[in-house]
Amino acid sequence: MTDGWQTERLDLEGYLARLGMPATGSTPDRATLDALHAAHVRRFTFDNIDVLLDQHPGVGIEALNAKFVERGRGGYCFEHASVFAAALERLGYDVRRHLGRVGDPATGTVQGRTHMTVEVVLDGERLLCDPGFGMSLVRPIPLTDGTESDQHGWPYRMVRNDDGTWGLHRLREGGWELTHTTDELPVRPVDVVIGHHYTSTFPASHFRSGLMVTKHEEGRHVSVTGTTLTVRRPGEPTEHRELEDGELVEWLRALAVPLTGDEEQRLVTRLAELAAQQS
Secondary structure, three states: OOOOOOHHHOOHHHHHHHHOOOOOOOOOOHHHHHHHHHHHHHHOOEEOHHHHOOOOOOOOHHHHHHHHHHOOOOEOHHHHHHHHHHHHHHOOOEEEEEEEEEOOHHHOOOOOOOEEEEEEEEOOEEEEEOOOOOOOOOOOEEOOOOOEEEEOOEEEEEEEOOOOOEEEEEEEOOEEEEEEEEOOOOOOHHHHHHHHHHHHHOOOOHHHOOOOEEEEEOOEEEEEOOOEEEEEOOOOOOEEEEOOOOHHHHHHHHOOOOOOHHHHHHHHHHHHHHHHHHO
């Protein structure tokens, strides 16, 4: 590879083993792609733990091998998308990397161009993969204006905007909600490094101000912050409540976040410091 992404350095066999997928013999078809996407979002958490602990190793492939493959840890979009894109390229898929913005401009919640997604072109069809988002897709969705996809009970819709960007919408109790917008500008490795640097170090970055840990599990999606628990199940009311004292660590272990005892303690201490600053 000479494009700078260094995909050849990914420990593909170790990554597939983490997902419980066969190391050899996979055919780059839609069924395998769907299975890889689902396995990824159910194996790895979306989280900002290393950002809060000021120990983020960066977004290079070697750092991601150590974090995702060796430790079984998760991370946020730049990490998830980088690992997933590298694995797909190694498996023979036609991959394109994209950046985008989280939030809805109509509500004033749009952020900088700091979300990363992966596009796969397969049999002439463009498919959006989004393994690194808080409420991520379970499987790819076609990049076709107006297409709707039932994601194991959660409906999503893709909309082509007037400026050529793609809006991913999720159906919620109040109707369709824009989750993020992906553009088609070329992406280079340095763009990911710069985006990661901003989100992980800029004082006003929301990744610096509070904990976010989310994970797809069979039949439910779990979100944990430093103070709250949210559990979503298709077709059922959302469970949302405050965490009790000591419950955070219990949930981190229940979601199979492999932290050391020292990391758990430092995280609890860091969250207490943030709470004191915000009170």
